[in-house]
Amino acid sequence: MSTLEALEQQIETPVEKSISITGSEAVLKALIAEGVKTVFGYPGGAIMPIYDALYDYEDKLQHILVRHEQGGIHAAQGYARTSGNVGVVFATSGPGATNLVTGLADAQIDSTPIVAITGQVFAHLLGTDAFQEIDVINITTPVTKWNYQVTDATELPAILAKAFYIARSGRPGPVLIDITKNAQLQKFDFTGYEPCHHVRSYRPKPIIRKEYIEEAAQLINEAKKPFVIFGQGVILGRAEAEFKAFIEKGGFPAAWTILGLSALETDHPQNVGMLGMHGNYGPNVLTNECDVLIAIGMRFDDRVTGRLDKYAKQAKVIHLDIDPAEIDKNVKATVPVWGDCKETLPLLTELITKKEHTDWLQRFYSFTEEEQAIVIRKEMHPTVEEMSMAEVIDALNELTKGDAVIVTDVGQHQMVACRYAKFTQSKSNVTSGGLGTMGFALPAAIGAKYGAPERTVVAIIGDGGFQMTLQEMGTIMQFGAAVKILILNNNFLGMVRQWQELFHSKRYSFVDIQSPNFVTIAKGYGIEGQTVHHRDGLKNALKEMLDHDGAYLLEVMVGKENNVFPMVPQGCSVSEIRLQ
Amino acid sequence: MKQEYTITVYTENQIGLLNRIAIIFSRRKINIESLNTSPSEIDSVHRFTIVINEVEEVVKKLCRQIEKQVEVLKAYYNTNDEILWQELALYKVPTDEIAEKVKVERLLRQYGARAVVIRKDYTVFETTGHREETEALIKALEPYGLIEFVRSARVAIIKSSAGFHEKLREFESQQPGEEVIENEFLNKRGEVFTM
Ligand SMILES: Cc1ncc(C[n+]2csc(CCOP(=O)(O)OP(=O)(O)O)c2C)c(N)n1
Numbered sequence: 053m054s055t056l057e058a059l060e061q062q063i064e065t066p067v068e069k070s071i072s073i074t075g076s077e078a079v080l081k082a083l084i085a086e087g088v089k090t091v092f093g094y095p096g097g098a099i100m101p102i103y104d105a106l107y108d109y110e111d112k113l114q115h116i117l118v119r120h121e122q123g124g125i126h127a128a129q130g131y132a133r134t135s136g137n138v139g140v141v142f143a144t145s146g147p148g149a150t151n152l153v154t155g156l157a158d159a160q161i162d163s164t165p166i167v168a169i170t171g172q173v174f175a176h177l178l179g180t181d182a183f184q185e186i187d188v189i190n191i192t193t194p195v196t197k198w199n200y201q202v203t204d205a206t207e208l209p210a211i212l213a214k215a216f217y218i219a220r221s222g223r224p225g226p227v228l229i230d231i232t233k234n235a236q237l238q239k240f241d242f243t244g245y246e247p248c249h250h251v252r253s254y255r256p257k258p259i260i261r262k263e264y265i266e267e268a269a270q271l272i273n274e275a276k277k278p279f280v281i282f283g284q285g286v287i288l289g290r291a292e293a294e295f296k297a298f299i300e301k302g303g304f305p306a307a308w309t310i311l312g313l314s315a316l317e318t319d320h321p322q323n324v325g326m327l328g329m330h331g332n333y334g335p336n337v338l339t340n341e342c343d344v345l346i347a348i349g350m351r352f353d354d355r356v357t358g359r360l361d362k363y364a365k366q367a368k369v370i371h372l373d374i375d376p377a378e379i380d381k382n383v384k385a386t387v388p389v390w391g392d393c394k395e396t397l398p399l400l401t402e403l404i405t406k407k408e409h410t411d412w413l414q415r416f417y418s419f420t421e422e423e424q425a426i427v428i429r430k431e432m433h434p435t436v437e438e439m440s441m442a443e444v445i446d447a448l449n450e451l452t453k454g455d456a457v458i459v460t461d462v463g464q465h466q467m468v469a470c471r472y473a474k475f476t477q478s479k480s481n482v483t484s485g486g487l488g489t490m491g492f493a494l495p496a497a498i499g500a501k502y503g504a505p506e507r508t509v510v511a512i513i514g515d516g517g518f519q520m521t522l523q524e525m526g527t528i529m530q531f532g533a534a535v536k537i538l539i540l541n542n543n544f545l546g547m548v549r550q551w552q553e554l555f556h557s558k559r560y561s562f563v564d565i566q567s568p569n570f571v572t573i574a575k576g577y578g579i580e581g582q583t584v585h586h587r588d589g590l591k592n593a594l595k596e597m598l599d600h601d602g603a604y605l606l607e608v609m610v611g612k613e614n615n616v617f618p619m620v621p622q623g624c625s626v627s628e629i630r631l632q
Numbered sequence: 633m634k635q636e637y638t639i640t641v642y643t644e645n646q647i648g649l650l651n652r653i654a655i656i657f658s659r660r661k662i663n664i665e666s667l668n669t670s671p672s673e674i675d676s677v678h679r680f681t682i683v684i685n686e687v688e689e690v691v692k693k694l695c696r697q698i699e700k701q702v703e704v705l706k707a708y709y710n711t712n713d714e715i716l717w718q719e720l721a722l723y724k725v726p727t728d729e730i731a732e733k734v735k736v737e738r739l740l741r742q743y744g745a746r747a748v749v750i751r752k753d754y755t756v757f758e759t760t761g762h763r764e765e766t767e768a769l770i771k772a773l774e775p776y777g778l779i780e781f782v783r784s785a786r787v788a789i790i791k792s793s794a795g796f797h798e799k800l801r802e803f804e805s806q807q808p809g810e811e812v813i814e815n816e817f818l819n820k821r822g823e824v825f826t827m
Pocket of ligand 1: 462463465513518546548
């Protein structure tokens with residue numbers, strides 16, 4: 053029995069007869085019924101009744117007290133990304149709720165299933181500018197898949213069931229439920245929790261059209277240079293196996309977006325690398341040479357496509373996506389394949405002819421060769437004394453064998469980590485892709501560890517981004533998440549510096565960020581750590597970090613003014629990618 | 633080419649949904665020319681009628697974004713020749729002016745205006761029609777001291793629509809089978825804007 057089935061069976065058992073409980077208890081019962089084991093949150097006046105109820109549920113629900121609500125929601129995101137389950141976060145009204153907004157936006161754009169529960173002032177105070185009253189529903193409307201305010205406890209079981217259903221079904225996303233304090237305190241007759249399977253106005257996935265599958269298969273079978281590009285849809289649809297069967301039968305080269313990373317193991321011969329601005333040479337150039345472009349669970353973000361009017365114009369485009377609004381949004385599809393790729397991929401695989409496409413694949417390999425010669429080897433084995441980010445990732449690969457969960461923040465280190473980190477299994481790369489939220493990595497790594505407790509979780513963070521949410525080391529200190537923090541310190545806001553160097557005549561405007569002694573700060577939080585300045589010490593230090601029992605902070609000093617290449621400059625076509 | 637499109641949205645009757653729909657336009661810096669919310673022929677199903685000036689490609693994408701909202705049942709878009717529409721306008725004019733001038737009376741008859749209120753100091757007339765018609769009457773009344781004017785949003789009926797009853801039944805069914813699911817537009821690639 054799959055975990056999902058087990059979960060459904062578990063939540064299918066309603067309570068025999070009604071009992072009188074408070075709205076707060078109803079919330080916690082709903083979470084338990086939905087299989088939630090861990091909640092991230094931060095208390096405050098308007099959510100106190102829920103926290104009071106939580107006091108009696110400590111053995112059934114693990115609550116992780118974060119140090120900032122943004123940390124709470126990023127942790128819930130990390131949890132969702134490694135576990136595949138809905139992440140849950142609690143926050144109080146007013147500033148607690150506004151602190152969630154960045155995380156909600158991040159989850160919305162990266163399709164992460166989240167249920168955020170916020171306390172709200174008493175219903176009779178709504179609209180009076182009461183203490184810590186903000187209009188959380190309207191503030192969060194653009195950044196949630198759905199949101200709802202509950203003012204009457206009797207609504208709670210059904211609303212929470214709906215919230216979980218909406219968050220995880222179809223194209224997942226964040227849902228926020230705002231609960232007024234009176235509803236949390238209100239007693240009502242609870243007759244049991246019933247999971248939600250249907251909302252009449254909501255169609256999580258479009259019906260699959262056989263004719264489009266057939267058209268797509270025909271295009272693919274006639275293709276000389278078919279090219280698969282895939283995104284997180286493969287992971288969210290739990291369709292990794294179906295995906296692999298598809299590309300293996302068709303012999304397609306396959307390249308990933310940074311959110312699709314890890315859906316296909318790095319060493320797979322048909323994995324030809326990363327798409328987009330700092331992606332690999334071959335996949336970018338050959339996007340403008342393939343004859344059939346098969347896009348799977350990806351949304352043609354501008355960081356992937358570069359200049360749209362010069363993007364894959366020669367190719368017929370087959371677009372598989374669960375969200376019909378994505379079809380034709382940025383790139384016109386020749387054949388739209390609506391549907392859940394877990395279902396559409398096998399149908400397509402059945403209709404395609406088994407092929408090798410050896411010569412075509414070879415084209416990718418030769419581009420890889422060129423990139424190796426001009427970029428990668430230099431990055432991996434610098435001739436200068438300063439360490440490069442790439443060699444750190446390379447050394448890490450050697451030690452983890454690609455089995456670790458890699459959580460990255462935003463900037464140069466993120467691009468380098470995505471380019472060079474190796475993966476052997478899915479749900480192993482957690483990064484803020486669509487929003488590019490600095491400060492994401494540390495809290496997300498904490499959540500990732502709770503989502504996959506048996507796995508090694510390495511958070512790779514820049515010296516800038518780390519200073520945005522480093523207070524979450526307090527969460528690690530108190531609850532013990534064994535997160536390995538790897539700071540790649542270039543003493544700059546590196547990515548912005550790179551742009552200033554390349555596009556603003558090296559006018560370094562406010563990018564020379566100073567850092568405190570990170571190791572001392574970590575020690576203050578009871579987290580072991582050290583700084584490495586020379587490559588001689590690198591491998592041992594990484595090993596020490598990984599072997600250490602518990603969380604660890606390793607700061608690696610890297611070259612100050614290194615740039616990430618290749619690069620598709622903004623406003624250029626993907627085939628105009630620069631190697632240096 | 634930009635032209636007037638009328639978007640008809642069937643929704644649940646839900647607080648906050650107006651904002652959710654409105655921000656789909658404002659986020660893209662698209663002006664809503666007219667917006668009307670009303671009940672539909674079905675109890676509990678709400679109907680939005682939205683008029684914008686845009687190119688079809690954009691309107692199509694907007695409709696997909698609207699339909700993506702959890703509480704939206706369906707969104708259609710139509711050009712003016714595919715719908716019947718009306719707007720209602722009210723005009724307040726000084727009563728002595730119109731009582732004196734025969735010309736005004738002729739004017740009002742010509743525009744099919746109807747008196748809603750007649751008081752000593754002012755009279756309120758009402759017309760319904762297309763924008764050009766209601767607008768033309770403003771121009772005509774201006775010389776006679778038009779005090780106040782207001783026009784309602786557009787309400788529109790889609791000529792080819794068979795109503796929403798059947799569709800709603802499909803939406804409501806718990807385990808929708810292939811045959812009952814709303815899918816007609818998926819067959820017609822050119823008209824795809826739904827689902
Ligand atoms: C919250 C937030 N603020 C600003 C930015 C813009 N930004 C993108 S990358 C970057 C520099 C990151 O510097 P650092 O964390 O040191 O990482 P590096 O690029 O040096 O690896 C900045 C400021 C952002 N992405 N997120």
